[in-house]
Amino acid sequence: MTTLPTTDNPWHERLTETELAYSRFVPRQFLQLLGVEDIRKVQISQQVECEMTIMFADIRGFTALAETISPQEVFNFLNAYLDQMEPVIAAHGGLIDKYIGDAIMALFPSGPDDALRCSLAMLAKLDEYNIGRERAGYAPVRIGIGINSGIVTLGTIGGHDRMDGTVIGDAVNLAARLERLTKFYEIPILTSEHTLERLSEPDSWRVRFVDRARVRGKQNHQPVFEIFDADPPGIRESKQKNLELFEMALAHYHLGDLAGARERLNVCHERMPGDKPTRMYLEYCNAPSSGNARIELTEPWRLEFATGDKVVDAEHQTMLSGLNALARAVYLGSSNLIPLLLPKIISAAERNFAAEETLMRANQYAFSELHLRQHRHFLATLSALEQELTIGSDDPILTTFHIRQRLIDWLIDHILTADRHLTYRHTL
Numbered sequence: 001m002t003t004l005p006t007t008d009n010p011w012h013e014r015l016t017e018t019e020l021a022y023s024r025f026v027p028r029q030f031l032q033l034l035g036v037e038d039i040r041k042v043q044i045s046q047q048v049e050c051e052m053t054i055m056f057a058d059i060r061g062f063t064a065l066a067e068t069i070s071p072q073e074v075f076n077f078l079n080a081y082l083d084q085m086e087p088v089i090a091a092h093g094g095l096i097d098k099y100i101g102d103a104i105m106a107l108f109p110s111g112p113d114d115a116l117r118c119s120l121a122m123l124a125k126l127d128e129y130n131i132g133r134e135r136a137g138y139a140p141v142r143i144g145i146g147i148n149s150g151i152v153t154l155g156t157i158g159g160h161d162r163m164d165g166t167v168i169g170d171a172v173n174l175a176a177r178l179e180r181l182t183k184f185y186e187i188p189i190l191t192s193e194h195t196l197e198r199l200s201e202p203d204s205w206r207v208r209f210v211d212r213a214r215v216r217g218k219q220n221h222q223p224v225f226e227i228f229d230a231d232p233p234g235i236r237e238s239k240q241k242n243l244e245l246f247e248m249a250l251a252h253y254h255l256g257d258l259a260g261a262r263e264r265l266n267v268c269h270e271r272m273p274g275d276k277p278t279r280m281y282l283e284y285c286n287a288p289s290s291g292n293a294r295i296e297l298t299e300p301w302r303l304e305f306a307t308g309d310k311v312v313d314a315e316h317q318t319m320l321s322g323l324n325a326l327a328r329a330v331y332l333g334s335s336n337l338i339p340l341l342l343p344k345i346i347s348a349a350e351r352n353f354a355a356e357e358t359l360m361r362a363n364q365y366a367f368s369e370l371h372l373r374q375h376r377h378f379l380a381t382l383s384a385l386e387q388e389l390t391i392g393s394d395d396p397i398l399t400t401f402h403i404r405q406r407l408i409d410w411l412i413d414h415i416l417t418a419d420r421h422l423t424y425r426h427t428l
Contacts, residue, residue: 029095029109047155051370053108053115053147053195054172055094056179057085057122060142062102078102081141084129085122092118097167103179107167112149112195116205116227119145119189123230144182147191147227148175149198151367151421170215170417174222177215181224185210186276189227193410196225197377205229208239209247210277212254212295212405219304220412221295223405226277238272249281251401255331256294258285260397297331297400298324299408305415307423309359315352316415322348323408330389331400338389346382353379359422371418378414381406 059065059081066074085104089096093114094106108115122145130140150171171194178190187210196202206229212221228239239246249264262285268278301317322345329337353375360368385402393399 047153049151049153049366050109051149051151051367052167053112053149053198054152054167054175055106055108055115055119056103056146056176057106057119057143058103058179058182060144060183065139081129084125088121088125089118092121094118097165105167111200112147112191112198113200115147115149115195116189116191116199119147119227120230123188143188144179145189146175146177146179146182147189147195148172148178149192149195150174150417151370170218173215177213178224181211181213185226185280187226187228188230191225191227193223193225193413197374206236206240208243209250209405211250212409218416220416221409222413223409235272235274239275242268242271246278248395248398251395251398253281253285254295255297255397255401255404257397258288261285295404297327297404299412300324305412307415307419309355309423311355312352312359312419312423315348315355316411316419318348319345319352319411320408323403323411327400327403327408330393330396330403333396342382342386342389346379349379349382356419356422365422367418367421371422374414374418378407378410381410 065077069077081102082099082104086096089104089106092108093110094108097105097107099105106115106118108118122143126141126143133140148171150169152167152169152171154165154167156165174192174194178192182188182190190210196205196207199205205227208226208228209223210226211224213224214221228236231239245264246268249261249268252258252264253261261281265278265282265285268275269282272278299320301320305316305320306313307316322341326338326341326345329335329341356371356375357368359365360371365371385399385407388399388402
C-alpha cells in the first residue's frame with residue numbers, strides 16, 4: 001500500500017520549500033494574472049492582456065555611489081535598501097516584476113490608488129531608513145518614482161533552457177520615462193494623465209503639471225504631473241498656493257509668450273526659490289534654444305491617426321477640426337465663434353463614442369469599461385471647459401492651453417492607444 005506524503009513528511013517539506021523558493025523568482029501573483037496555478041505548467045510565449053499600473057523606482061546617484069565602495073558593499077547596500085522597499089510594495093497590493101540593477105519595477109493590478117499610496121509610503125520608509133544611515137555616517141539615499149497606467153501584455157519570454165516573466169507595452173515605456181525625468185526635475189514622484197484619470201478620488205491628491213514629454217519612438221506628447229503630497233509641509237503648502245500661477249506661467253511658455261511666462265515665473269521663484277522646475281523654465285525663457293520647442297496651437301490630421309474604421313476616423317477628424325477651431329477662436333479672442341463651435345464638437349464626440357461603443361459590443365471587447373470611462377472623462381473635461389468659457393477667463397492663453405493639452409492632446413493619445421487597440425481587435 002502506497003503511503004501518501006503528509007505534512008510531517010520530509011518529502012512534503014522539501015516540495016513546499018522548493019515552491020516557496022520558486023515564488024521568490026516568479027511571484028504567485030504573476031502566475032495568477034497569467035491564469036496558471038502551477039509553475040510547472042508555464043509555457044514560453046504564454047501571454048495575457050490586462051490593465052494595470054506600473055511603477056519604476058530608482059536610486060539617485062547610484063552609479064557614483066557604487067564607484068566609491070567595494071562590490072560586496074554595493075550588494076550589501078542594495079539588499080538592505082530593497083529589504084526596506086519590498087514589504088511596502090507588497091502591503092499596497094503591488095508585486096515586484098523585476099529588479100534592474102538598483103531599480104525596482106512593480107505592478108499594481110488593482111489600480112493607481114494603491115500605486116500612489118505606495119509611492120508615499122516608500123518615501124516615508126526611506127526617511128526612516130536614512131535616519132539609520134546618517135547615524136552610521138552614511139549619506140542619505142534619494143529615489144525617483146515614475147507611475148503610469150494602461151493596457152499591457154503580461155507573459156513569458158525565453159528559450160528552451162531559460163524562461164522569464166515580463167510585462168511589455170507603451171504603458172511600461174512611459175512609466176520608465178517618467179522615472180528618468182524625476183532626476184531632471186529633482187522631483188520624487190511623477191505620473192501621467194492615464195494614471196490621474198483612473199484615480200477613484202483624484203481631488204484628494206496634490207498634483208502639479210510640470211511638462212509635456214515624449215516617449216522614444218512616439219510622436220505624441222504626454223503631460224507630466226508631479227505628486228507633491230510627500231513634500232515637507234512648508235514646500236507642500238507653497239506649491240499648493242502657487243499652483244494656478246505656475247500653471248499659467250507654463251501655459252504662456254508652451255504657447256510661445258516668453259515675456260508673460262517670465263513675469264509669472266519670477267513671482268513663483270520669489271515664493272519658491274528652491275523649486276527646480278521654476279528655475280528651469282526661467283532659464284528656458286532667458287535662453288529659448290535650451291528649452292522645449294514651442295507647441296503649435298493646433299494639430300492637423302495625420303495619416304498615422306487613422307484607425308482603419310471609416311466611421312470612427314471621420315468623426316475623429318470632425319472632432320479634431322472643431323477643437324483646432326476652438327483653440328484658435330479662444331486664442332484670438334473671437335468669442336462670437338465659441339457658441340457655434342462647442343455644440344458641433346459635442347455632437348461629433350457623441351457620434352464617435354456611439355460608433356466605438358457599437359464596435360465594443362459587437363466584439364465583446366475585454367476593455368469596454370475602461371474605454372467607456374475614458375469617453376466619460378473627455379465629455380466631463382469638455383463640459384468643464386464650456387463652463388470656463390461661459391464664465392469668462394482672465395487669461396485666454398491659459399484657456400487655450402487647456403484646450404490644447406486636455407482635449408486636443410488627449411484625443412490624439414486616445415486615438416493612438418485606446419482606439420487603435422479597439423479597432424485592431426475588431427479586424428482580427
